[in-house]
Amino acid sequence: MNLLIDTSVWSEALRRKNKSVNSEDTFLFQIIKNEEEIFLTGIILQEILTGIKNQKLFDEINDHLRFFNFINPTNKDHILAAQLRNDLAKKGITVASIDVLIAQMAISNNLTLATYDSDFEKIAANSKLRILNFNQYYIKK
Template sequence: MKVIVDTSVWSLALRRNPPQDEIPSVKVLRDLIADGRVVLLGAIRQEVLSGVRHTEQFIRLRDYLRAFPDLTIETKDYELAAEFFNTCRRNGIQGSNIDFLICAVAHNRGYTILTTDNDFQNFQSCIPIILY
């Protein structure tokens, strides 16, 4: 099964000076990459690349991420993301548009989501997503 890897995990894995071997989600990401199961959305790519201060570091990171093609997002994904947003909001749960887009894409394709962001656990109480 394919897995959409959220920005929170990419950020941990791609830090310049982390103790990466101690972070469980980074180990999982490495295994998923080795198995060819990682899915990347353009919006996640943008989040990961945003805020990189040094041009050389940006270029290295950009080039590394180019190994993962962006999944094509369809109209039905955006529509479901809006439905998920509205459902969660009615239940008092807030989230970002990108997070709900991740949820919609995962749901529409039967993918799981790898994240360290606890918001997704809150979403799970209202919408049908599967966390890795």
Template sequence: MKVIVDTSVWSLALRRNYKVDDSPYVAVFKELITDGRVALLGAVRQEILSGIRDVNQYNRLKNYLRAFSNLELNIEDYELASEFYNICRSNGIQGANTDFLICSAAARRNYTIISTDKDFENFSQHIPITLFQF
């Protein structure tokens, strides 16, 4: 099964001074890459690349990420993301648009989500998403 990897896990794994053994997220992420199970949304790609000031570092990361194709989204993904936003909002839970796109893409495809962001745990109380279990 494919796993949508949130920006928080990508960021953790891509830190230059980080050891894989230091985080279960990074260890699992490495396994997901090896198994070809990583799903990457274009919006997550944008988040990963945003804010990198050094042009050489930006270009290296951009080229690295090109190994991962974008998970193609369609109208239904965006509509469901807005429904999820509205459901969570009506239950007092805030979230980012990218997070709800991740949720809708995962729900429509029966994919799992891996994130260090606890917001996804809150979302899962009200919308049908599956979070990666360690």
């Protein structure tokens, strides 16, 4: 499965207290264990690295993340994301512009978005976005 991994999933694994990053109870661990194709984008990379004050840890995480597939938004993605956000707003659904762009990039690149963020559920219910949460994934495997 080709997965765009949302910040919420990275954060669960990278910012755990008193547990190993490789803990089997993390969504990311299960995805890596099952050798899924993992994709990353600039805004998610930025969100992952933001707030890491320890430079050694920052550099270490950044170094590991460079091995994943990287996608960039196109001008068309930005336009389609704006249209999608406008369509959602007409239905009374408010979501962050950046989340709609992430969703649009997943749609455009035929990726499933692995996430814990309920805003993406709203987007998926009103678009072609495919999402996957840990419970769905864990049951499938």
